[in-house]
């Protein structure tokens with residue numbers, strides 16, 4: 001029997017610290033690295049990130065959009081990046097923010113969670129905008145494949161506040177219900193931005209991981225993690241992309257710096 005996503009994630013967080021590093025090969029970062037904005041530029045960028053940080057980050061989060069820009073050639077690079085990460089033993093969280101009606105959601109689940117798919121990750125991000133119930137097929141698939149999902153609750157961008165603060169408690173309650181009885185974590189995490197001015201929602205009963213994007217380029221610092229998430233600090237997975245990716249020569253040292261600061265602020 002394979003370990004559940006929750007067991008694998010807990011193991012990685014305990015061994016490597018809580019940090020999730022994004023792979024975001026944007027045109028600006030490719031240019032900063034002296035690479036062409038092309039599928040081969042994407043591939044070089046992604047391979048370098050995998051080789052440089054896979055033993056110092058608990059989780060790595062490729063951003064699908066930057067690969068999809070290149071159509072099938074970009075998606076082929078994404079498939080190879082996921083395979084490289086899996087071979088390196090890192091947990092792969094694919095940031096795709098999918099959500100749709102029943103049969104369509106089932107197709108997304110098959111693409112990103114079914115362990116036989118070339119795009120299968122350890123976990124994916126999902127959008128609950130079609131109702132939390134619309135995600136059930138993906139959650140069932142995640143459990144069947146020892147994978148996980150992270151559902152958008154309060155995202156890191158300020159424009160989301162007016163909409164999401166009205167429904168975030170419903171998202172958290174849906175995730176908590178799906179996680180009931182699972183140890184050490186259930187398969188359903190939530191996304192809560194590290195940039196939030198205050199945490200206006202209780203996460204105490206979630207029994208799942210909390211992905212906290214927004215460190216660095218979006219203005220949040222590791223100290224914000226302690227300010228926002230103190231009661232659930234052991235479940236927080238802070239995420240950073242541009243702030244560590246800006247310079248390939250400093251990629252490993254910046255990752256270790258963020259990781260160590262996050263450990264400091266998220267340890268009792």
Ligand SMILES: O=c1ccn([C@@H]2O[C@H](COP(=O)(O)O)[C@@H](O)[C@H]2O)c(=O)[nH]1
Nearest residue numbers: 022063155156213217218240241242243
């Ligand atoms: O609430 C969210 C959810 C996802 N993201 C994604 O994370 C990275 C952030 O990149 P930075 O360079 O660290 O700002 C990016 O892929 C976003 O799409 C997020 O920012 N906020």
